[in-house]
Amino acid sequence: MTTTPQEPVTAEAEPRRRLHPLSPILHGAKSIAVVVAALSWQTLSQVGLERFAIVVLVLALGVVIFSLVGWLTTGYHVVGRELRISDGLIWRRNRAIPLERLQAVELRRPLLAQLTGLAELRLEVVGGGKTEAPLAYLTVRDAAALRERLLALAGRTQAGEAQAGAGAQAAATGAPTLEHPLLRVENRDLVISQLLTPQAIFLPLGIAFVVMQFVLEAQWTFIGIASTVTAMAGVLLQPVRRVLQDWDFRLARDPGGRLVVRYGLLETRSQVVPLNRVQSIGATWPLLWRGHKWLHLRLDIAGYAGEPGGDNKRSDRLLPVGDFATARALVWDVLPGVDLATLATSPPPARARWLHPFALRYLGAGLTPEVFVSRWGLLTRELSLVPYARLQSVRVVQGPLQRRLGLATVYADTAGGRAGQARDRDLAEAWALAEQLAVRARLARA
Incomplete structure (x- = not known):
């Protein structure tokens, strides 16, 4: 079988491209909002409305000029199988991102971007603690076409490049791509x-409680009222944020077999994930959801940075909420051959009850032909599925109490940052399990 060598791509073959001309305005608008929020009402009362408006105007002008300079000095282009990005005026920075490290590409549209028809492209790469190359902003058509092109080059196969190239052409012409919902x-x-x-x-x-305190005290200070309102807002922030993030959640398969995830209300997101980049799947049954027989699923993707300070540092959504039948079908689709209803696990030995007096019956681990299974949790029950081909290392760990009881925990580490774990197994069983995991990982990768 003969193959035709591809012509090398040089930097001169593609000129450096700039972001959309409205990018400085959108960046400036966010910075101006932060500046205005930083200026307190006390400042307004001290300097007066006119002077306050002049200060805000001068700061806004400075922010816009700074953003404009940043736009003029920022550019990107694709050279071979690298995305090269250059930015900076005084300190020039040039980055070359090898596309074979690409794990996922996300198309984000914050509220201002939705109003102006723009989008932000974010690349997640192996080993990245944060988003490697956020390109903000491009038109939706250009962002979609660039995403398809980068995923095609990351695939490193002629068939994958042909499929993704067709998707990029469809995105560039505005034609709908054939996705399977x-x-x-x-x-x-x-x-x-x-x-x-x-x-x-x-x-x-x-x-x-607050109402009773108000009735009994008869009077409250401004600081007390503000503190109470702030505390209540903080309590509600997480569920409200989760609703806004997961609003209109949709999953689909594109013609290349990749997973397409779309969600969001105030900020819409569209993420394309090649299934061979999935490191593990996690399932969680919260206590208060069991009456509806609901659970949620997450994907762990190598290099996916998530939100700074968030609870999804290296994971992404697969199913925000759903019943067991839906979750079972999704797991089978992402990990073919893995049936969520037939996963068998074995518990730790009885002497582990000294470490888990109430939750021992909910601990378990098992080996199936496709994945390493582990489960744990008393009130909130969790299940982890790790394909053998994604294992990076296997560890056997003993704490001081475990040594006294002859127990050990086996950790199966992946590039996604999470580890499957068989907790508090008999020491001989732990070493045998670790050996089995290492052997199966080598066979799966081969």
Whole structure:
């Protein structure tokens, strides 16, 4: 079989491109909002409305000029199998991102970007603690076409490049791509699921306590009222944020077999994930959801940075809320051959009850032909599925109490940052399990 060598791509073959001309305005608008928020009402009362407006105007002008300079000095182009990005005026920075390290590409549209028809492209790469190359902003058509092109080059196969090239051409011409829908979460179920959280359940009790304190005290200071309102807002922030993020959640398969995830209300997101980049799948059954027989699924993707300070540092959504039958079908689709209903696990030995007096019956681990399975949790029950081909290392760890009891924990580490774990196994069983995992990982990769 003979192959025709491809012509090398040089930097001169593609000129350096700039972001959309409206990018400085959008960047400036966010910075101006932060500046205005930083200026307190006390500053307004001290300097007066006219001077306050002049200060804001001068600062806004400076922010816009700074953003404009940044736009003029920022550019990107594709050279071979690298995305090269250059920026900076005084300190020039040039980055070359090898596309074989590409794990996922996300197309984000914050509210201002939606109003102006723009989008932000974010690349997640192996080993990245944060988003490697956020390109903000491009038109939606250009962002979609660039995403398809980068994924095609990251695939490193002629068939994959042909499929993704067709998708890029469709995105560039505005033609719809042929996607196979997998799932659409009802917004009603999403809202109810977030009402069934500890924050929402105990909020009425908190309000009743505040009302009783107000009645008994008869008077409250401004600081007391502000502190109470701030505390209540903080309690509600997480479920409200989750509803806004997961609104209109949809899953689909593109012609190249990749997973397409779309969600968001105020900020819409569209993420394309090659299934061979999935490191593990996690399932969680929260206590308050069990009455509806609901659970949620997450994907762990190598290099996916998530939101700074968020709870999804290296994971992404697969199913925000759904029943077991839906979750079972999704797991089978992402990990062919893995049936969520037939995963068998074995518990730790009885002497592990000294470490887990109440939750021992919910601990378990098992080996299936495709994945390493581990489960744990008393109130919130969790399940982890790690394909053998994604294992990076296997560890056997013993704490001081485990040594006294002859127990050990086996960790199966992946590039996604999470590890499957068989907790508190008999020491001989732990070493045998670690050896089996290492052997199966080598066979799966081969």
